Amino acid sequence: MDGTRRKDIKVGTKVLVVQKQDQRSGKVTEGIVKKLLTKSEIHHRGIKVMLENGIVGRVKEIK
Template sequence: MDGKLRKNIKIGALVDIVLKKDQRTGKLTRGHVKRLLTNSPNHPHGIKVMLVEGDQVGRVQQIVDES
């Protein structure tokens, strides 16, 4: 599922994000959503979130599992 709409992303969901340092390469990092950091209902580059794993911050590229 697409990570550009805030309503699609739930706390605890398993997502693939791109970290700021990986934006040029497009390398994805997988983890569970701890916090939603983007307040607007959508964002063209993906909703910014913080992951439970290591408090990493990046933009959601894909929602893997909505659990």
């Protein structure tokens, strides 16, 4: 499942995110959602979240 819809992502969900500096390479980081940062219901590049380890990125895939 992709990460473009806010309703699909909850705190505690395991996700793959792309950090800002990794957008060109497409490198993903796996983690658990601590906080949802995007306020809109849909974002075409992925909902921005903060992971439990403090990393911020846009959700590419929900595990």
